[in-house]
Structure formats: structure tokens, C-alpha cells
Amino acid sequence: MDLQIALLLGQDGITNGAIYALLSLALVLVFTVTRVIFIPQGEFVAFGALTLASFQAGKTPGTLWLLIGAGVAVALVDITLALRSGVFRRIPGIVGWNLAYPALASAIVFLLKPSEFPLLAQIVLALALVVPLGPMLYRLAFQPLAEASVLVLLIVAVAVHLALVGLGLLFFGAEGSRTPAFSDASFDLGLVNVNGQTLWVVGASLLLIVVLGVFFERTIYGKALRATAMNRTGARLMGISTVMAGKLSFLLAALIGAFSGILIAPITTIYYDTGFLIGLKGFVGAIVGGLASYPIAAAGAILVGLLEAFSSFWASAFKEVIVFTLIIPVLVWRSLTTRHVEEDE
């Protein structure tokens, strides 16, 4: 291997690593706030990418039906509860978010022609369809189990993952899609040719990480999420509701997932089940950070990306094996060096 190949592989590794880093941050966020190991994270990646691809192919994405269905289900559950407890003032909000919003989204998809939208508008519309699925999913699958053990939450997360993969096959079929690159530009940097999409991925990932950092460090809602992760009881006593924190963290995770999918779709062909593998690599990064530290998780995820790129050169058949085997020494190292943290409450 000469320097040029090494640089190319490094570029590949950092591009994928940036995506894994985003996903690892989402996994850490969801786990620390809700104790859910968010296996369906990868489905948001696939849904984001494939929804965008559907628009570009002039098709109606199946995620629209999922949004409508989930909205109706949430509305039924919440309106029943509101009627039973007599809190009628909640009903307009429930109807607005879960029925009116999906209706508005359908109107845009059917009445206007998303295939003729500029790329940016298509991306926004794809995010608008996929991201609300996060909090809806939390409401339906996880909120009723907020007090359950981590194991129970994990089992539910696996079930949700399997259900979403099945729906993905139904909505998008077995064929993969690739979307056109955001830009065709490419730059010669000495030995290596850097293509535009790489810069887009790395730049957008960095930007999103900075925005998330500002959200967590500077805004009261970001601080409330961190507080919930540190001390759930303490947070409740401040009036930070566990439900609100859960929905907000799922919203951010869905946003990060769908956005990652849209970023990576021009580089990799995305199938209905590709998300799982991408999500798992983010998960390896998150494990490096002990599911607790954001910077270590992000660094671990970039390491995963680089390892994957280089192992695909030396032993391409064993690429996944090598990446996932990394988790064993990491777990050994973590169990030897970190003190055991009791599951709280």
C-alpha cells in the first residue's frame, strides 16, 4: 500500500466515521436520557435516505403512510387518556401534532410535486416525514414502559427494529437506492482527490455536532435533557417530565438518523435493511464511550470508520468481522478500567 491508497482509505474511513459518530451521539443521548438502547436508530438512517430517493424517483414514500398510521395510533391513545382523566385542554395539541401535521404533509406530497422540488426542499420534506416518527415511536413503544428495566427496554427496542425493517421492505422494496451527490465538485489536494460529497458529509456532521453541543450547553431544554440523564428523580422534581425528555431525545435521535441517511445516500447504496449495520457501527463507537461519554463515543466511531476502511483493503471479506471484533478488547478494557456504575433507581 502506498501513501496515495492510504490517503484514499483514510478519506473513506473519515467520511463513514463521521456518520457513525453522529449515530453514536444519538445512541448515547437516547440511552442516558431514557435507558433505551436504541437499536432502531439504523432504520431512521434507511428511512431518511429512501424517503429522499422516493421523492427523486417521483414515487410516494411509504414513510408517509407510517407517519399517518403512527399519528392516528398516538392520537387514539392520547385522546382516550385525556377523555378518561378529563384533561380536555390537551386535545387540540394532540390532534394538531398527530393528525393535522401528517395531513398537511400528505397534502404537500400529493398536491405539489416533490420530484420537481430543488434538492434542499426535498431533503427538508424527507426530514419532515421521518423525524416525527421518533417521538411517536417513543409514545407508543417506550413511554408506557418508562419504569421498566434496561433489559425489557432492550427487548422492546429489538422488536421495534424488526418491525421497522419489515415495514421498510414493504414500503421501499428489496432494491437499493442511491441519490445524486449534493455537489459534483472535487478538489486535488496533492496526492489525493477529495470529492465534494466527502466534504459535505464531514462538514455537515461537524456542523450538526456543534449545533447539538450548543443545544446541550447553552439552552435550558438541552440542560434539562442532561439533567434527566444525570438524575432522573432530581429532574422530575424540577418539573422536567420524563415523557418530555424521552420524546425530545427520540426526536433528536430520529433527526440525527434521518439526516445521516440523507448524507450517506450519495456514497453508499441504501437498502431497506442497510441501516441496521450502519447503526451497529455507531453502536460500537458508543460502546467505546461506555454509552455515557459523547466525545469518546464520537472518537470511537471515527476509529471504527477508519478501521473499516483499512480492513476492507487488506481483508475485505473480513471487514465486518474485524470491526465488530473491536468491541471485545474495548469491553475488556472498559471493564478493567472503569468503575462499575449501578443502574439507578
Add this chain to the structure above:
Amino acid sequence: MSEARNILEVEGLCVSYGKVEALHSAGIKVGQGQIVTVIGPNGAGKTTMLSSIMGVLPHTRGVIRFQGLEVGDAEVEQRVALGINLVPESRALFGEMSVEDNLLLGAFMRHRLGHRDHEQTMDEVFQIFPRLKERRAQHAGTLSGGERQMLAVARALMAKPALLMLDEPSLGLAPLIVREIFRVISDLKRTGVSILLVEQNARAALQVADYGYVLETGEIALEGASDQLIDDPKVVESYLGLGGRR
């Protein structure tokens, strides 16, 4: 007119952990602007009572009325919004956040309800706890035991509560700091907040309180104005006498 003068009325409150009933039909009242204390031995159900009034623990029977309004079915967050605040025995601070951020989150519910006055409230709170102002940028986890307790109380005050419930504020603190905590509690009374104080340190609690209840094995055994309780032979014998601690 008792509803108007009592900020909190608890009647016939029963709370169970599984099959074990920890509170049997306990009733207390807190008058507007009063300090009321509940004293009693370990395991009598004092913390259970506060947790249940806050909504952290569900009760099986009984009525909890706050400002004349039945709140027994309300979520914790709704009770915070109404003006009930609990400083738990564990303090429940956000250890990896600065003192300032802990205080800011104390005003979270006010912020959600549209009151954007946390800076002014924080200045007021810093006047009560000047030491916290010096430590404002420090992580809560690095504070001493006394400072943590002060931060926990200060954080609760950020919500401008109408009823402040304190669970064992003197627990595990050095005598000098205990004295300071109780001085702050009696000072707080002047700001108009009503206080429900649960303590094992019965003497100190009765000295600052207007009215007191003695809780024993989940039932109210005795109640009265605190200057009467402090002289009551039974209280002296069980909680204040030579057998009593501190």
C-alpha cells in the same frame, strides 16, 4: 375558612409498598406562611409522606389538597407547576453541572410557564446563600456536604414555590452547618413561603416550626403547637431527652 388559610391539607393518607402499608391514614395541615414540622424515628414514614404529597409515590387512599385544590392524581410536574417543591433527602443534585446550571434548572417549570425571570430570582437566592455565588461556576459534585444542601434548597427556591418541603435537611451535616441551615429556614419564613419540614433532629425542628406532628409507625401519634410539643413529656422522653440524639 380553613381552606383559605391552609395551603396544604392531607387527610387519611395511606401509602403502601407492595403489601406493606407505610402510612396509615395520616393527616396533616400546613397553614399559609407557616413552618410545620413532622418529626419521628427512622422508618416512621416521614419521607413516604413527603414523596406522596409530591406525587413521586402513589397513595392508595386519602386526600391531598393544595390551596383548596385536590392534587392527589396530578403528575409530579403538574404539582411543581402549582407551586409545590420538594428537596429530597438525597439532594438529587446534577453533579456534573455547575452550581449556576443547577439553579437555572430549578426555574425550569417557571420558564416553561413563560416566566423568564430566573436571573432576578438567582440574585435573590444568592443573597440568601452568598457562598453559592462564590461557587457559581463550580460543578455541584465538587461542593462540600453543607454547600450541597444549600444548593438543593436554593435550587428549589428558584421555582418560587408556595410550599417548600424539606426532607431531613440537617442529615449528615456538621453541627455548625446544621445551625446555618435552620437559620436559613427560619429566614425563609419571612419571604412568605410555607414550609413542611421533616426532621430527625427534633429539637432544632421544633425551635423553628410553628406547629409539629409526631409520626410513629405510619400514624400521627401526637400534634400541637411546637412550643407545647417541645415541653410535652412524651416528646421530651422519646425525641429530645438524653436518649435523643444531638
